[in-house]
Amino acid sequence: xxxxxxxxxxxxxxxxxxxxxxxxxxxxxxxxxxxxxxxxxxxxxxxxxxxxxxxxxxxxxxxxxxxxxxxxxxxxxxxxxxxxxxxxxxxxxxxxxxxxxxxxxxxxxxxxxxxxxxxxxxxxxxxxxxxxx
Amino acid sequence: xxxxxxxxxxxxxxxxxxxxxxxxxxxxxxxxxxxxxxxxxxxxxxxxxxxxxxxxxxxxxxxxxxxxxxxxxxxxxxxxxxxxxxxxxxxxxxxxxxxxxxxxxxxxxxxxx
Numbered sequence: 001x002x003x004x005x006x007x008x009x010x011x012x013x014x015x016x017x018x019x020x021x022x023x024x025x026x027x028x029x030x031x032x033x034x035x036x037x038x039x040x041x042x043x044x045x046x047x048x049x050x051x052x053x054x055x056x057x058x059x060x061x062x063x064x065x066x067x068x069x070x071x072x073x074x075x076x077x078x079x080x081x082x083x084x085x086x087x088x089x090x091x092x093x094x095x096x097x098x099x100x101x102x103x104x105x106x107x108x109x110x111x112x113x114x115x116x117x118x119x120x121x122x123x124x125x126x127x128x129x130x131x132x133x
Numbered sequence: 134x135x136x137x138x139x140x141x142x143x144x145x146x147x148x149x150x151x152x153x154x155x156x157x158x159x160x161x162x163x164x165x166x167x168x169x170x171x172x173x174x175x176x177x178x179x180x181x182x183x184x185x186x187x188x189x190x191x192x193x194x195x196x197x198x199x200x201x202x203x204x205x206x207x208x209x210x211x212x213x214x215x216x217x218x219x220x221x222x223x224x225x226x227x228x229x230x231x232x233x234x235x236x237x238x239x240x241x242x243x244x245x246x
């Protein structure tokens with residue numbers, strides 16, 4: 001009988017309990033959760049573009065809404081998570097793209113260090129061009 | 134060789150991970166300054182409008198929105214799987230749809246400027 005023959009595949013139960021089993025897993029999750037803040041912040045920027053397209057009054061209201069305590073709290077959290085994403089990403093860069101020179105691989109610290117240096121210069125340049133200082 | 138759509142999904146994820154690592158913290162700092170009342174010059178209505186009316190700035194903005202949303206969406210999908218959500222097809226559809234709709238919306242708003 002076909003019904004008796006049908007497979008009933010075993011699905012291993014999976015929960016999120018493992019996260020708290022080791023600090024390393026918590027750090028991994030903190031890194032992965034940065035995506036929620038990057039997504040939320042990008043959607044906020046898209047909303048800002050909408051208000052800009054709607055004219056000066058709408059854009060003024062957007063800037064005013066940015067000044068709410070909730071928005072400030074979100075910005076601080078998003079900044080912390082975004083910076084954590086950057087740090088983990090640049091630390092992984094030499095593993096993702098090992099850089100060979102002659103026989104030897106360039107030391108990982110130099111590849112990550114170059115990323116951190118570019119990050120710093122780029123960030124300062126963006127803040128300067130935006131007129132932040 | 135087996136066909137796979139993995140490179141198409143993963144390419145923008147890697148690009149977005151790199152781009153957001155380099156520029157997102159500085160962007161957040163710029164709007165944080167505005168949130169604290171010290172609005173940088175660029176965020177003043179006339180300045181931002183003039184800046185984003187350039188074709189290159191529009192293209193860069195759409196590209197930034199796309200890779201940021203896509204890489205966050207991909208990471209969220211993997212995170213859902215890690216947390217024990219096994220409905221991967223549905224999760225993938227929702228998160229990539231958010232990324233594509235957000236990108237499309239940004240393009241529409243930029244073209245209205």
